[in-house]
Amino acid sequence: MKALEIKGLRKVYRGGFEALKGIDLSVEEGDFYALLGPNGAGKSTTIGIISSLVNKTAGTVSVFGYDLDTQLADLKRQIGLVPQEFNFNQFETVQQIVVNQAGYYGVPRQLAKERSEKYLKQLGLWDKRNEPARSLSGGMKRRLMIARALLHEPKLLILDEPTAGVDIELRRSMWDYLTKINEQGITIILTTHYLEEAEMLCRNIGIIDAGQIVEDTSIKRLLATLSRETFILDIEPGHNGATIDGFNHRWTDDHTIEVEVDKDAGLNRVFEQLSEQQVKVLSMRNKANRLEELFVSMVEQGRQKEAAQ
Amino acid sequence: MSHSASNFIALKTIWIKECTRFLRIWVQTLVPPAITMTLYFVIFGSIVGERIGEMSGVGYMEFIVPGLIMMSVITNSYSNVASSFFSAKFQRNIEEMLVSPVPTSVIIAGYVGGGMARAMIVAVIVTCVSFLFADIQIAHVGYVVLTVVLTSTLFCLGGLINAVYGKTFDDISIVPTFVLTPLTYLGGVFYSVSLLPEFWQKVSMANPVLYMVNGFRYGFLGQSDVGIGIAIAVLVGFNVLFFAMAYYILDKGIGIRS
Incomplete structure (x- = not known):
């Protein structure tokens, strides 16, 4: 089954800038997929449209068969999003942030608290659960966003530059964690500037530039052309x-x-x-x-x- | 899990989050109205009020109590939702809701519920303070509850609309300063509109706050400058209009989606 299928996706921002020029993209269930591109290529716009933070101009998007236009609520339930910028309430505690996010997805509060213990422990944040988010280090904040995205147990995890500004040791531990959850069945799509990251983690890759998909293939096949x-x-x-x-x-x-x-x-x-x-x-x-x-x-x-x- | 069960959990989550927020900063949210209203009671009620004597057949203190409670409800409903939603937009944590399957109506209901909770707590505090200054009787409990709920809902919706459109913190302080305060002060909180010349009485009838204050006063005193039916109708009408506006702009993502 296709975890993600995009056809003819276009985005023209107010002012006339065409960020996406009709892209087609598909990601299989269970895949670990990298979306690469220079700054301004259209990666974040694509992710924004999939996660419904950006309104599309044309085209279709479906996630695990759910259509963005007609089955939005079901589509959203399939996705966990880890955005590039920290976008949580800095004054809330770590546990409040993840439990509230699960609540928005309809996870009962007690179950959300139980899951928060599981994911915060896995990501090394359990000891910080009662700390306000603003007191966390940059690396911890990134891990908090991963925990928050996982609490409703999505089938597709989308990470926009997840290791930007993260030190090498932490980056490696995040790679290990992402590899582990991918092996457990979660489909992962990530955008990254660290090409080594894509080569290490991902099986398939899409290269986007100036709003167009330049390449969509497996990393092995791509490297074989070198x-x-x-x-x-x-x-x-x-x-x-x-x-x-x-x-x-x-x-x-x-x-x-x-x-x-x-x-x-x-x-x-x-x-x-x-x-x-x-x-x-x-x-x-x-x-x-x-x-x-x-x-x-x-x-x-x-x-x-x-x-x- | 059904969508309605899931939406109910989401609604509860937003409401708890909102209540936690204003309770966490209670010194900024719950204490100031108590102090401000105590000053109003002391200055306008006790010191000035005794010289004024009766207003609409009741002591001046009894007359202003419903208006002052309503003024607190209006201010707190508006500012709670406006500041909370604008902060969420400013810090971008509104995206937590936008990426989730929470329907627009549930987001609105959650924020309105949070704003109402604060307004009701403040209303209880101000009412308790008023007991220290006046012998308060309630003529129609049902109308008291109905008008306060409808007024609070209306101004929560107003605060939400303001926060969606606001781009800076200045934008969300302009409406309370230049619109809400004049409308409230000229809405019959401190006087009966029957004291005004005929022309200004007619002008006052265009002020929606007048209907809220008088509807609420009717609940307390059993008398008001406007008919209770008209007051309720005006409140319901504005609520429908403001809800439709809030739903439209949030659903379209105006100011919050690219």
């Missing part, structure tokens, strides 16, 4: 004259070299040449996130295509 990668080699000092024939390369300082390698060429020839020159390689890593390279090239291709039209 033909070249750049590696950074840390070299023992004193060998900065070494060269690698047949590969684009450059010394960035006296102990670091960047090498571009075609996917089918392999790294053996690189190491053979360096060994012949008595160059000792201390370590090696990818220069950039692979997905980032693809993302940039796809967005550029999309813009060139649009300019040509």
Whole structure:
């Protein structure tokens, strides 16, 4: 079953700005889907329309078969939303915020309190349950928004930049948590600027730019289209004259070299040449996130295509 | 769970949230009306009132008690909903309700219920204070309850409409200052409109607050400047109009959805 199906979705804001130009998108039940795009591409508008915070201009949206126009209440029950900005009452306590939110979805107060214990414990906020939200750290506030979105036990969780401004340790723990709940059956859609995040977590990906879907495929298939990668080699000092024939390369300082390698060429020839020159390689890593390279090239291709039209 | 059961839980949730809010800040919400009204009773009732003598056949203190209670109800109904809804809009936590399946009518009912709860508590406080200054009798309990409920509902709806349209905190203080206060003071709280020249009596009849104050006064004293039937009709009419407006703007998402 489709968790989300969008057809011909358009949004023209007052003033004439066309944020979405008729996009089609579908996400299968159980998927972990990333929606990527540069700032102003239309990600938040898309999420805003799905969660009915933004009125659409045209097109259809359905969530688990419920139509946005005709079955809005049922559609809303399927969704848990974690917005980009903190949007809870800063003066309410942590537990009041999550229990009230569950109440809006018709969860009886006693049951909501029981569930609040479960989710606040899972997200490490139980000890803070009686604290006003304004006293929480940024990371805690993000986790609070996840707990709030889960309390009515939605089938689709939508996260808009969930790890923006969150430190690495906390980001990793949030990734683990999201992976766990996805394995338990919750379909997840997230937008992110951290492409590593999409590569680590998601199975499928949609790339949106200037209000249009540039790509909608699986991450595996997308990465398979990558033909070249750049590696950074840390070299023992004193060998900065070494060269690698047949590969684009450059010394960035006296102990670091960047090498571009075609996917089918392999790294053996690189190491053979360096060994012949008595160059000792201390370590090696990818220069950039692979997905980032693809993302940039796809967005550029999309813009060139649009300019040509 | 049926939609109606779910909506009832949502309504209860909004109402509890609203009551928790004004009770948490009781020093700002419940104490000031008690102090203000005590001052009114002391100055206008005891000090000035004794020189005025009778108004519409009753002591001046007895005459102003219903109007002052109604003034507190109007002010507190309006400001509770206006400030709470505007804060929710300002902090964007109104989105918590907008993304959930709570129908527009339930959101309105929840906020109105919260505003009414505060207004009724304030009304009880002010009534208790008035017992210290006057011997209050209630002629028609039913009309007292009916007019106070309808008036409170009306001004809660007014506060909600103001908050939806308001863009800054200034916007939600303009109406109470420049509209509500003049209408209330000129709505017969402190005097009987029969004292006015004929022309100003007719002008006063266009002031809806006059019907609320007099309807309420009828409940207490058994007499008023306007017929009780007309007062109730005006209140019902304005309630229907304000509810329709509040429903329309919230349902369309004016000022709260892009």
